[in-house]
Amino acid sequence: MTITKEQAQNIQGIGIAGFRKYTQQLIFARIDNANKARTLLRELSHITANAWEVKTFNELFSEIRHRGRQAEGGVRATWVGTLISASGLKKLGANLDELPGDEGFIAFKAGMAARAQTIGDTRPTDTPEQWKKPFRPGTEAIDLLVVVASDEAAELDEAVARIEKHMARHGCTVVFKERGRTLPGRMRGREHFGFKDGASQPAIDGWDDAPAEVEPPALPIGEFVLGYADAAGQTASVGDFWRDGSFAIFRRLRQDVFGFRQQVAQGVPASDPALDAGTTAAKLAGRWPSGASLQTSPTVDDGNVTNAFGYSGDPEGLNAPRFSHVRKANPRDEPRVDLAQEPTERHRMIRRGAPYGSPLNQAATADDGKDRGLHFISVVADPARQFEFVQSRWLNDPNFPNGATPPTPAQGYGPPVGGEPADGPDPLAGEFDAGAQDTLRQPSGAHQFTVMHELVRVTAGEYFFVPSIAALKRLSE
Numbered sequence: 001m002t003i004t005k006e007q008a009q010n011i012q013g014i015g016i017a018g019f020r021k022y023t024q025q026l027i028f029a030r031i032d033n034a035n036k037a038r039t040l041l042r043e044l045s046h047i048t049a050n051a052w053e054v055k056t057f058n059e060l061f062s063e064i065r066h067r068g069r070q071a072e073g074g075v076r077a078t079w080v081g082t083l084i085s086a087s088g089l090k091k092l093g094a095n096l097d098e099l100p101g102d103e104g105f106i107a108f109k110a111g112m113a114a115r116a117q118t119i120g121d122t123r124p125t126d127t128p129e130q131w132k133k134p135f136r137p138g139t140e141a142i143d144l145l146v147v148v149a150s151d152e153a154a155e156l157d158e159a160v161a162r163i164e165k166h167m168a169r170h171g172c173t174v175v176f177k178e179r180g181r182t183l184p185g186r187m188r189g190r191e192h193f194g195f196k197d198g199a200s201q202p203a204i205d206g207w208d209d210a211p212a213e214v215e216p217p218a219l220p221i222g223e224f225v226l227g228y229a230d231a232a233g234q235t236a237s238v239g240d241f242w243r244d245g246s247f248a249i250f251r252r253l254r255q256d257v258f259g260f261r262q263q264v265a266q267g268v269p270a271s272d273p274a275l276d277a278g279t280t281a282a283k284l285a286g287r288w289p290s291g292a293s294l295q296t297s298p299t300v301d302d303g304n305v306t307n308a309f310g311y312s313g314d315p316e317g318l319n320a321p322r323f324s325h326v327r328k329a330n331p332r333d334e335p336r337v338d339l340a341q342e343p344t345e346r347h348r349m350i351r352r353g354a355p356y357g358s359p360l361n362q363a364a365t366a367d368d369g370k371d372r373g374l375h376f377i378s379v380v381a382d383p384a385r386q387f388e389f390v391q392s393r394w395l396n397d398p399n400f401p402n403g404a405t406p407p408t409p410a411q412g413y414g415p416p417v418g419g420e421p422a423d424g425p426d427p428l429a430g431e432f433d434a435g436a437q438d439t440l441r442q443p444s445g446a447h448q449f450t451v452m453h454e455l456v457r458v459t460a461g462e463y464f465f466v467p468s469i470a471a472l473k474r475l476s477e
């Protein structure tokens, strides 16, 4: 199915198109006066970017840059995304009861903090009770998230100031704001642990360029936008208000970069051949710093960034370990990925996050105590089947994928049979108890090692609806 211009002009640009800007400011606000807030919504409905314009801009920008010209000075844009939580929609009078009773809609309505048990936000380091104050349970302060993205600092500042002024004037209070931005120098395009981010995104049928044969197949738009058939051929029965909208998952993930460097400096005890720090880091991530996959570049970072690979030819994970972040997060052609026997395509996400905070000095000999990490933002049609499933069933579960099949969909994978060590949790973004074990597999044998502690901590989070442009207008009426 081809996405028409008219459809794309009603879908927000933050999801299927992607802002691709150096800087991305997040403004979280509470609605104090719903009637006044409608005027703010009207303003936002005018300035919120649609998918058609963002995609058209991105293509033009790439075209100009491809010809070796300085695109930055020539074509410029500052984009706005408007996201509303369930509490915000309630205050604005939207009827959440008209949503079907499927798990994904239940999750959205409950909000992220209330889903802590399901997601795995249960360790003392991750519980919602210790999140940034406005995000804590019972606070009901996070109604709106406005995302403003630009390559130009002055333009971004101006747009942010204008939106904040409108918020103050129209019955809303800014409760938290933070700027994410591309890291400087050689860290450009990378996250704080030093790996290129954004190497793999799902391609959408009839919207993105068709993937090459060995790349993961294109997905129907219904996997990310409501009102269209998903990969199982199902269209959620939602009313007009929800059509052309998506859900967004926001997680503020604090990264312990010094801890990561200590972890990889230890290598893997008894590994043979022994792993140096750089190779250990790549084994944890599943890709090298350049973004090259361990499947296609098993021994050295040759900068070959591609998605033309699978894991079925490496069932034991001799190249990309089965515990590695990218293999757990998208197991591609791994057999036995899901109790419901659904293909991995049913659990994919569009990721639109950005790093926050300054990088840790390369020569640091101790942690500098600064808060740095990732504003994780993913865009999906079903928060439960996509985000919650991936976090809890794949990243957190030490027994996925080599453990026993879960007896019911609500339970995790069991330990592997026959004395096999489990592969262990995702050491980067998994949630696990201190001292958890991962298993590196080499032709010389299985070598278990301790993951010192969670290198990533959840410090805030919420689920949002990304309304269509038409729905934003309706909310303002």
Ligand code: HEM
Pocket (backbone or CB within 6 Å): 191, 192, 193, 195, 196, 197, 198, 199, 200, 201, 253, 254, 255, 285, 287, 291, 325, 326, 327, 329, 330, 349, 373, 374, 376, 387, 390, 391, 395, 428, 429, 456
């Ligand atoms: C601070 C925490 C995190 C870091 C440092 C991180 C880092 C990375 C890196 C370096 C990549 C490879 C490059 C790419 O394909 O974009 C990646 C891919 C990915 N990450 Fe994360 N990530 C984090 C959290 C998460 C979380 C919480 C999830 C989901 C619950 C997630 C899901 C994914 C997915 C789905 C991919 C693409 C895998 C593929 O298609 O091959 N990540 N991440």
